[in-house]
Amino acid sequence: MTGPMPSVDPARVHALVVGIEAYEAGDSWRLPGPARDAVRFWRLLRAAGVPQSQLRLHLAPLPSYDPEVPYERADRATLRRVLVRELSPAQGDLLWVWWGGHGVLDRSGRLRLFCADADVADKAGIDLDSALARYAGDAVPGLREQMWIVDACETFEEDLAFQEALPADALPVGRPNHVHRQTVLRAAGRGRVAANDPVRATGLFSDVLLGLLDDRAADLPAPPDPEELFPAVRARIAALREEGRTLQYPEIRLQGPDRTEILPPAGPPDVPRPLSAMQRAVEALLAYDLMNDPAERQTVVAALNPRVTAVLRRHSKARTDAVNILDGLSRRHPEALRDLYDAVVSLDDDPGLKVELAAALTELAATSARSRDRK
Secondary structure, three states, X not given: OOOOOOOOOHHHEEEEEEEEOOOOOOHHHOOOOHHHHHHHHHHHHHHOOOOHHHEEEEEEOOOXXXXXXXXXXXXXXXXXHHHHHHOOOOOXXXXXXXXXXXXXXXXXXXXXXXXXXXXXXXOOEEEHHHHHHHOOEOOOOOOXXXXXXXXXXXXXXXXXXXXXXXXXXXXXXXXXXXXXXXXXXXXOOOOOOOOEEOOOOEXXXXXXXXXXXXXXXHHOOOOOOHHHXXXXXXXXXXXXXXXXXXXXXXXXXXXXXXXXXXXXXXXXXXXXXXXXXXXXXXXXXXXXXXXXXXXXXXXXXXXXXXXXHOOOOOOOOHHHHHHHHHHHHHHHOOOHHHHHHHHHXXXXXXXXXXXXXXXXXXXXXXXXXXXXXXX
């Protein structure tokens, strides 16, 4: 997996290049930059000799930007069709995927990339993790060398307090066959925002990476050695953090027949990634042994107002049930979080546990309130 890839025939290269600036959700979702960054990347591959017919460019530019190159739509149906039906059977050796736009980590920790037709009621998107799984199995017979570059936020879905949780929407996945090699660069890092420069209309990560790829243009379309490229990416993003322009920590994952590894971020190894308010509340609740017992957990829920509990989704697994309970209360009846605290500590009055539970539920209530205020 290490070392630069040998030179490749441009005729054996395929790419999916996505840049989404405008969303059906409206002006609050406007994001100047991703379409421009995508076109810059598209031009690099064209200059390297990759046939235009094998460069699938999908954009949703803002009205102020004319890409001046032919492109296709970037709605969910179009992108899903490309990933599942058109690109999967492509005959070739190398796949580049470039995606810029809005994203979020769902409640299962999967990265959802929103498409141009996403709006408040229907956040249409692509499940990146299922796309990677599909392209690492027998559903994709060729394209054994792959470079995926994603410049999107990885904010926790819980922190955004959507009125409705994102539905499961994975791509169909075949059987893993251990012949594909994937290098995946993600801009933000878990729970973090991928910064954008609205004045220059570019993503900070995209701008850094495009500059590094431009420096290596003579070697394209073969991807650079990821272990040579990534330290340069980390160093430049670290400089931007020092300037106060971003808080992101890019990540790179290497996966192949002989190796699966996530290279460490640039931050100090002993600094834990932040928990979302929902995650903190779940951990604080499950720290009580009683919440891991179905009967005792039901005793806690039964102590709440029946008007509140009637709308809660329940589950037999303790963690899933805890997420459902906390999600339902924080969205619809945040005042009942205090009742939940009282019900738990009435059964177990452990001093240390109840201090953390109180703090976690207070943070969750405040996060939900801020999200409602923004809507």
